[in-house]
Amino acid sequence: MPPVASAFPGDAVQNLRRFTPRTFWLVTLAAAALLGTLVAVPQWLSKQARMDVLRSHVAEIAELAANVVDGDLHRQLLDPANYTPELYERALEPLVRFHSAAPEVFYIYTMKAQGRQSFFVLDTAASSKLATRHALRPSAYMEPFVPLDKEPDPDYLQRIASGETYVYPTFQKDDYGIFLSGHTPIYDSHGRYSGFVGVDFDTAYYIAREARFQMISIGTLAAALLIALLIGYFAARYHYAIIHRLREQYDLSIRDDLTQLLNRRGALAAVRHALRAQASSYAIILVDVDDLKGLNDSHGHAAGDEFLIKVATAIRASVRGTDICARLGGDEFMIFATGCDVDAATEIARHILTRVFSKDSTPGRSHFGVSIGIDVTYEPGEEFIHMYRRADEALYRAKDDGRNRFVVFDATLMTATAAIRVAGGTVER
Numbered sequence: 001m002p003p004v005a006s007a008f009p010g011d012a013v014q015n016l017r018r019f020t021p022r023t024f025w026l027v028t029l030a031a032a033a034l035l036g037t038l039v040a041v042p043q044w045l046s047k048q049a050r051m052d053v054l055r056s057h058v059a060e061i062a063e064l065a066a067n068v069v070d071g072d073l074h075r076q077l078l079d080p081a082n083y084t085p086e087l088y089e090r091a092l093e094p095l096v097r098f099h100s101a102a103p104e105v106f107y108i109y110t111m112k113a114q115g116r117q118s119f120f121v122l123d124t125a126a127s128s129k130l131a132t133r134h135a136l137r138p139s140a141y142m143e144p145f146v147p148l149d150k151e152p153d154p155d156y157l158q159r160i161a162s163g164e165t166y167v168y169p170t171f172q173k174d175d176y177g178i179f180l181s182g183h184t185p186i187y188d189s190h191g192r193y194s195g196f197v198g199v200d201f202d203t204a205y206y207i208a209r210e211a212r213f214q215m216i217s218i219g220t221l222a223a224a225l226l227i228a229l230l231i232g233y234f235a236a237r238y239h240y241a242i243i244h245r246l247r248e249q250y251d252l253s254i255r256d257d258l259t260q261l262l263n264r265r266g267a268l269a270a271v272r273h274a275l276r277a278q279a280s281s282y283a284i285i286l287v288d289v290d291d292l293k294g295l296n297d298s299h300g301h302a303a304g305d306e307f308l309i310k311v312a313t314a315i316r317a318s319v320r321g322t323d324i325c326a327r328l329g330g331d332e333f334m335i336f337a338t339g340c341d342v343d344a345a346t347e348i349a350r351h352i353l354t355r356v357f358s359k360d361s362t363p364g365r366s367h368f369g370v371s372i373g374i375d376v377t378y379e380p381g382e383e384f385i386h387m388y389r390r391a392d393e394a395l396y397r398a399k400d401d402g403r404n405r406f407v408v409f410d411a412t413l414m415t416a417t418a419a420i421r422v423a424g425g426t427v428e429r
Helices: 009-016 021-068 071-077 085-101 155-163 203-253 264-275 293-299 301-318 342-356 384-400
Strands: 106-113 117-123 172-174 177-187 195-201 283-287 325-329 334-336 370-377 405-409 421-422 426-428
Touching: 021 085, 021 177, 021 195, 021 203, 071 085, 071 117, 071 177, 071 195, 085 106, 085 117, 106 155, 106 177, 155 177, 155 195, 177 203, 177 342, 195 203, 264 325, 264 384, 283 301, 283 342, 283 384, 293 301, 301 325, 301 334, 301 342, 334 342, 342 370, 342 405, 370 384, 384 405
Parallel strands: 370 405
Antiparallel strands: 106 117, 106 195, 172 177, 177 195, 283 334, 283 370, 325 334, 421 426
């Protein structure tokens, strides 16, 4: 039957929260950068492709506009001496009709080039017959054109004169606004170059065209971010599971299966860490079961294991939360305590002896006990192996003196400074 707790939705929610935040954010950011690049690069390339299509469209409109211009009339207007309002209107009329039929075009005009300077000739904005939704400012006849942005191609006038339809690579700013402009040469009936047509498309036209792709771009980027978050989450969950599993395996490797105290490996690692901290004193307490073999032989190994568990329980109940408790071997236990003087160490030993020899419900087993050896040092930088050897000597002295007692190591006399003897569950001093 599965545990009842697993049936609660709260446990499932808690399980979903178990992931490594640092891994989540690192993987999410990496995935977002990668997916963002995979999304942004095609979008940038497609945006460039759309710009190229727009430039091609501008070129086509410019070529159509050039075809409606009367090249002979326009050639006459290139010379200001030939200008008359009637001639201007006759040359402008077909271009106005064309502009009215193409409302997406902002400006349509013609120019002549003189050296590196260009001058307006015709401008549909000057006609009252033009049908357009744009608010236009007409340019005057022979008004010089002054660009505000740097010309991307200083030789563009020569390229137009050579017969090329020229479209700016991007939007350019001038006195009339910001436009993507295309220019196509005009020829008279004899095939002579007679100026050129200009068509302008403003940024609003471009933005309107791009708006159709904006939602796609936003949706794609949002989906990429969501996928990055999911990748980060599942990677963090996996990382948490691996770390948690490794931690569990490590915890199992440093703990004694029977008593759940630290084993020798875990104890040594914990002691090394404890010794790195500066403390006023260090105490090592070795606890050894008296005649564990006799207990196993007379009552069975299950009874021996039960007694070992009892000793471990007594140790846990007698120490502070920061003390290191371990089972070093079959019948040997150790306590390592920082900031523990002789009085505190002997008090721990008394409590252990008292708890081990508390009333046993099993007749004939209450006489089995433990011997305890204690060493306390106040020297900083003392090596653990030296402390252990001294505590071991004190432990053997306790056994030689009759067992069921503790002995504190004395470097000169190795005499018992404190001992108690327990019989029938009563502590005797």
